Amino acid sequence: MGETPLLIWAVSDGRAGMENQVMGLAEAVARLTPAYIERKRIAIRAPFDRLPRMLMGPSLSRLSADSDSLDPPWPDLWIGCGRRVVPLSIEMKRHVPMVVQTQDPRARLGGFDLVIPPEHDELKGDNVFPILGSPNRLEENRLRTEAGMLIEDLGLDEDQRYAAVLIGGDSKDYQMTGPVTTLMLEALAAAEDEGYRLLITPSRRTPEFVKHHLREALPDAWIWDGEPVGRVVNPYFGMLGVAERFYVTGESANMLTDAAFTGKPIHMLPLEGGAPKWQRFHQALEDRNILKPHCGPDDQWTYEPLRETDRAAAEILRRMGR
Structure with a gap:
């Protein structure tokens, strides 16, 4: 029994x-x-x-x-x-x-x-x-299944390279200002120049001016508008499954560790501010080779996928x- x-x-x-x-x-x-x-x-x-x-x-x-x-x-x-x-x-x-x-x-x-x-x-x-980081709902079969649905429902080219962009916003310790938004757009434009199609998901905390600049500066990117995508209510898991590379704002332990579940390269997008506990968290990700500061969109690296949950x-x- x-x-x-x-x-x-x-x-x-x-x-x-x-x-x-x-x-x-x-x-x-x-x-x-x-x-x-x-x-x-x-x-x-x-x-x-x-x-x-x-x-x-x-x-x-x-x-x-x-x-x-x-x-x-x-x-x-x-x-x-x-x-x-x-x-x-x-x-x-x-x-x-x-x-x-x-x-x-x-x-x-x-x-x-x-x-x-x-x-x-x-x-x-x-x-x-x-x-x-923190516990999450990630599981390899789910990412694979929802990636397949996202590719089909959005009509994505399976031969195209994709980068997922996970954008947070203002928090107690960080602010999304004009200057850091400019740096973020430059990094994302460089990824497009390297041949990646950007799949972008803002959060409820993302300032409206940032969303406006994303639409204006990156017209070829797909930006989620908050509505269901075909059979998927939220494309987040599908994006994690499709992407070969990630760009993530540094104020979200959840999004950084979600991306680290995949074992794929992660670029941290800078924000204004910080705190010692966040420095410790980012350093821990660097120590595991998950984050590599100053790397460009053509740099490749691997690490043991994060399975803390x-x-x-x-x-x-x-x-x-x-």
Whole structure:
């Protein structure tokens, strides 16, 4: 007889960056052992949703009407992400055999069975398992399948070389200014000169003036407008599968580590600003040969594809004795 399938709750506030982490980690666990995954999107009702996390109090009793329910039967494994989920994770430790929180919870570490933060946060503890970047939902078969659909639905030439351009925007530590936008456009134009067709996806944080300059300066590039592309709601995974080279803005650990999943060359597009933790993160990517500063669009290099989500999933199961 095989092991009884795990019931996993993947819990976030529903924002894409948070949900991708919990779903990606849950899916990675399910690739290693039989499991059922339930996605939970939580919301806290007013006025408690405006309180700082430390003042929020018991959160199970303060879920709003549009929140997914958190009722028994309890899962075997709870995976949470985001500051609104932290109090729930701490409460759930009374009911759930294994409570995992991604990112730095900024709370007492003893409230969780396992914390999975990015290495550059330098969080330490017996129940801390740092990874380079953050968990993601990448899987080789999915990239291959969605790449095929993207090629077919966009009518792409399979003999053409493609570069995926993943553009973020302003954050707490970085700003997308006019001067760095000029540098970005110069780097992308050089890639086109080298024979690459650009597939560009801006994010919700990308300033409108940057999108305007991309359209004006790179008329031959394909730029995603946010609408479904044929059979694919979001072409992101297909772009990762199609591209032979990546250009990624440096403020997004998610996008940089997603690109590193492929083992293909990555050029980091500079932004204004920075912080020590980001310097540590970028240096870690350089140390693994993932990023190579000052390289041009004709330089080729390889590295071991990044598989940190699978490594974290194996650690969860090890601690669960599975």
